Amino acid sequence: MDYQTHISVQNLNVHYGNQQVLKNITLNIPDRKITAIIGPSGCGKTTLLKSFNRLIDSVEGVKISGRVLVDDENILDPKTEVTHIRKKMGLLLQKPYPLPMSIYDNVAYGPRIHGIKNKKRLDEIVERFLKKASLWDEVKERINQPASMLSVGQQQRLCLARGLAVEPEIILGDEPTSALDPQSSQRIEQTFVELKQDYTIVIVTHILRQARRMADYVVFLYLGELIEHGPAWDIFNHPKQALTREYIKGLIS
Amino acid sequence: MERRNIEEKIFKGLMLLSTMVILSSLVLILLTVLVKGLPYLSLAMVTQVPQGGYYLGKGGGILNAIVGSLYLAGGATFLAILLSLPVALYLNVYSKSDSKFVSACRFTFDVLCGVPSIVYGAFGFTIMIFFGMRASLLGGIIAIALLIMPMMIRSMDEVIRLVPRELMDASYALGANRWETALKVVVRQSLPGILTSILIAFGRGIGDAAAVIFTAGFTDAIPTSLLRPVATLPLAIFFQLGVPIPEVQGRAYASALILTIMILIISLAARLLSKKLTRHVVK
Amino acid sequence: MKVPMSARRVKDIMASKIMLVLTLAAVALIFFMVAGLYFKSRPILASQPLSELFFSSRWRPFRGEFGFLSFIMGTVWVTGVAVLIAVPLCLLTSIYLSEYANSKVREWVKPLIDILAGIPSVVFGVWGMLVVVPFIKDVVAPFAGVFSTGYSILAGGIVLAIMIFPVIIHVSLEIFRAVPQEVREASLAVGATRWQTIKHVVMRKALPGVAAAVVLGISRAFGETMAVLMVVGNVAKIPHSVLDPAYPLPALIANNYGEMMSIPLYDSALMLAALILLLVVLLFNALSKMILIRVQRSIR
Numbered sequence: 001m002d003y004q005t006h007i008s009v010q011n012l013n014v015h016y017g018n019q020q021v022l023k024n025i026t027l028n029i030p031d032r033k034i035t036a037i038i039g040p041s042g043c044g045k046t047t048l049l050k051s052f053n054r055l056i057d058s059v060e061g062v063k064i065s066g067r068v069l070v071d072d073e074n075i076l077d078p079k080t081e082v083t084h085i086r087k088k089m090g091l092l093l094q095k096p097y098p099l100p101m102s103i104y105d106n107v108a109y110g111p112r113i114h115g116i117k118n119k120k121r122l123d124e125i126v127e128r129f130l131k132k133a134s135l136w137d138e139v140k141e142r143i144n145q146p147a148s149m150l151s152v153g154q155q156q157r158l159c160l161a162r163g164l165a166v167e168p169e170i171i172l173g174d175e176p177t178s179a180l181d182p183q184s185s186q187r188i189e190q191t192f193v194e195l196k197q198d199y200t201i202v203i204v205t206h207i208l209r210q211a212r213r214m215a216d217y218v219v220f221l222y223l224g225e226l227i228e229h230g231p232a233w234d235i236f237n238h239p240k241q242a243l244t245r246e247y248i249k250g251l252i253s
Numbered sequence: 254m255e256r257r258n259i260e261e262k263i264f265k266g267l268m269l270l271s272t273m274v275i276l277s278s279l280v281l282i283l284l285t286v287l288v289k290g291l292p293y294l295s296l297a298m299v300t301q302v303p304q305g306g307y308y309l310g311k312g313g314g315i316l317n318a319i320v321g322s323l324y325l326a327g328g329a330t331f332l333a334i335l336l337s338l339p340v341a342l343y344l345n346v347y348s349k350s351d352s353k354f355v356s357a358c359r360f361t362f363d364v365l366c367g368v369p370s371i372v373y374g375a376f377g378f379t380i381m382i383f384f385g386m387r388a389s390l391l392g393g394i395i396a397i398a399l400l401i402m403p404m405m406i407r408s409m410d411e412v413i414r415l416v417p418r419e420l421m422d423a424s425y426a427l428g429a430n431r432w433e434t435a436l437k438v439v440v441r442q443s444l445p446g447i448l449t450s451i452l453i454a455f456g457r458g459i460g461d462a463a464a465v466i467f468t469a470g471f472t473d474a475i476p477t478s479l480l481r482p483v484a485t486l487p488l489a490i491f492f493q494l495g496v497p498i499p500e501v502q503g504r505a506y507a508s509a510l511i512l513t514i515m516i517l518i519i520s521l522a523a524r525l526l527s528k529k530l531t532r533h534v535v536k
Numbered sequence: 537m538k539v540p541m542s543a544r545r546v547k548d549i550m551a552s553k554i555m556l557v558l559t560l561a562a563v564a565l566i567f568f569m570v571a572g573l574y575f576k577s578r579p580i581l582a583s584q585p586l587s588e589l590f591f592s593s594r595w596r597p598f599r600g601e602f603g604f605l606s607f608i609m610g611t612v613w614v615t616g617v618a619v620l621i622a623v624p625l626c627l628l629t630s631i632y633l634s635e636y637a638n639s640k641v642r643e644w645v646k647p648l649i650d651i652l653a654g655i656p657s658v659v660f661g662v663w664g665m666l667v668v669v670p671f672i673k674d675v676v677a678p679f680a681g682v683f684s685t686g687y688s689i690l691a692g693g694i695v696l697a698i699m700i701f702p703v704i705i706h707v708s709l710e711i712f713r714a715v716p717q718e719v720r721e722a723s724l725a726v727g728a729t730r731w732q733t734i735k736h737v738v739m740r741k742a743l744p745g746v747a748a749a750v751v752l753g754i755s756r757a758f759g760e761t762m763a764v765l766m767v768v769g770n771v772a773k774i775p776h777s778v779l780d781p782a783y784p785l786p787a788l789i790a791n792n793y794g795e796m797m798s799i800p801l802y803d804s805a806l807m808l809a810a811l812i813l814l815l816v817v818l819l820f821n822a823l824s825k826m827i828l829i830r831v832q833r834s835i836r
């Protein structure tokens with residue numbers, strides 16, 4: 001199958017000190033699909049995800065080799081200016097981290113940084129993306145209150161709106177529902193499925209059922225190695241590797 | 254009863270006793286200053302500068318020293334913030350976390366924190382001689398700024414260090430660079446702690462005497478320029494105590510009471526402020 | 537693809553450079569201080585051999601004799617007395633707060649100790665003159681059968697001890713809290729009493745850290761100026777008992793700043809005193825910090 005791609009990983013190796021966390025990963029992420037990265041805890045899922053927007057190199061002792069091409073630009077090249085690449089990707093973490101400011105300012109933060117000053121346009125942007133993250137109705141009355149006062153589920157949707165507001169083409173999620181109650185999780189999942197028409201979505205998850213429900217494409221990591229990747233249906237129904245088969249049956253966790 | 258239980262009882266008693274001794278020393282100090290200073294406290298003390306013959310028991314007050322201390326500590330705190338905040342941000346936002354460079358800097362600042370204020374005074378004095386300056390408000394500001402800078406850096410560093418890595422990542426992921434993240438996210442998140450650091454340093458600046466004894470001079474007037482000498486509250490206390498006239502010594506106690514109250518207010522303000530400002534802080 | 541330097545990028549890079557320079561400047565302060573004071577004390581170092589400076593107690597600036605021994609001994613005595621008083625009290629208090637007191641008591645006591653730490657040294661001095669000095673003159677000295685004005689090493693030591701309480705308590709409390717709860721539980725589980733657990737397990741783990749706390753207290757006491765100056769008598773003689781007056785180095789510097797210029801070499805001698813203080817304190821602080829870093833690593 002031939003996919004068009006924003007993100008292409010080539011021979012990526014990551015070490016923390018002496019420990020090799022990712023081993024020679026080569027992978028293309030298909031566009032406008034939901035890609036799920038699965039694998040047991042500690043296998044390097046977060047590391048792989050963070051290497052897409054180079055958030056891993058702020059840690060002391062990290063060694064990275066290989067290439068990660070985002071729209072044909074190698075972002076691991078130290079000369080590359082990362083902020084405009086990060087702008088192309090929204091990020092959702094395990095736990096929502098609203099910025100220490102009001103709900104409005106959270107969403108407006110990115111657009112402001114990228115040069116939008118006009119109050120009317122900002123109002124528009126804030127409303128549009130809060131709606132897109134299906135949060136608008138719950139917060140429109142208290143848009144100027146601190147974001148820290150929202151519930152965790154609302155905070156996660158706020159983080160999604162905040163990420164969407166910089167108009168990325170890609171959304172990265174690191175177990176974005178793991179801190180949420182089932183209902184909030186469902187809402188986030190739903191939103192993702194709606195968003196996939198316009199965005200390329202990559203999520204890390206350790207919930208196999210969630211991967212089955214949402215994913216079009218699946219990447220299976222084990223101890224830092226890329227064991228298997230392919231369309232979700234193939235991986236779940238006809239895994240080629242024994243390890244994948246065992247993981248999917250729930251034999252390794 | 255077993256021997257080991259008796260031993261525990263004895264030591265527990267000693268522990269309670271020690272805690273009591275330490276706490277009562279605080280109470281004793283505060284009470285002494287209050288009891289001795291209160292009879293001499295008057296409105297004139299805090300609203301007038303020394304009149305002619307003040308040090309012989311005639312009228313006036315120590316407004317010169319109160320205002321002088323505020324000027325001096327205020328100026329020094331301002332100068333120290335200009336240096337400390339960028340340094341603390343550099344260590345936490347611009348440097349890789351836990352790098353050797355950062356540890357070495359922290360180590361140096363910790364060591365500098367312990368340098369006695371008299372040494373900062375002596376060093377400040379050599380700088381002043383080098384530039385041909387006389388004892389003045391500016392000289393005192395420089396000495397006190399040097400004194401409080403390492404503490405301010407370290408206390409700001411400690412609070413900024415608590416900002417979750419993920420919070421910064423969230424800002425980076427939106428395309429913000431380190432400068433924007435530092436100003437808009439990191440400072441905002443740690444604002445209560447930063448303000449506390451500043452107030453504590455300010456209190457230190459007001460209370461210190463040994464660093465200004467060479468550098469600030471002393472005068473009965475409120476300084477009108479940075480290059481004039483300036484009186485400070487601790488030195489005013491010290492000098493009044495040296496005069497063998499009961500009235501003047503009494504006013505020294507009153508001055509000590511004023512200084513103590515100022516310090517207590519500042520530390521109370523630090524506490525309240527940091528509670529108040531946690532509105533936006535993300536837990 | 538090459539991205540043109542945006543204004544944002546330029547700002548970020550400029551900020552980075554400026555902040556790096558500021559950081560390096562702040563770190564360099566330590567070298568500037570040592571170099572500046574050394575430069576100023578070169579004349580006196582050149583004029584007399586070190587042995588003369590450090591091991592002679594003849595202090596006659598008018599004749600050009602600068603023997604620091606009395607001052608060094610004064611500092612050592614006062615610091616020693618302060619540490620002897622402070623260490624047992626602080627240790628017992630820290631153990632109480634960390635191992636026995638409930639969190640409510642801890643939350644009450646901590647701010648009080650912070651207040652103690654914030655009291656200006658002049659106020660300690662005033663208190664010393666009002667309470668400690670008369671107490672020594674009227675109670676301690678007659679009891680010991682000697683005469684004393686009260687302005688003595690003991691007075692300085694008591695005032696100084698109170699001033700270093702917060703330092704020692706703060707650091708040792710942190711160390712005790714860093715000992716993992718599991719270690720205590722393991723000891724309690726085999727039937728040890730709380731006190732036995734503290735004595736054999738907690739203390740053993742925390743001992744180097746406590747040593748670091750004490751070293752830090754010593755170095756703080758070493759340089760404290762105003763409060764000590766006000767109660768210690770300031771007599772330039774080698775002391776022989778705690779009821780003798782003394783003249784510590786910081787007091788020497790602070791008391792003589794006015795006359796510095798008129799007598800040759802005098803200012804240089806005072807700067808040498810400051811240099812000695814600085815070097816000793818740097819050494820002690822560095823030592824204690826290194827112990828603490830190591831302890832924190834080994835406890836976890």
Ligand SMILES: Nc1ncnc2c1ncn2[C@@H]1O[C@H](COP(=O)(O)OP(=O)(O)OP(=O)(O)O)[C@@H](O)[C@H]1O
Pocket residue numbers: 016021040041042043044045046047048059206
């Ligand atoms: N900052 C770090 N320093 C050192 N080692 C790290 C660091 N971060 C992660 N690691 C190690 O790298 C490996 C991979 O970590 P990573 O967080 O990518 O795993 P993960 O698959 O996301 O796990 P989980 O499902 O638990 O989130 C782990 O063994 C972890 O211990």
Ligand SMILES: [Mg+2]
Pocket residue numbers: 045046047174
């Ligand atoms: Mg993870």
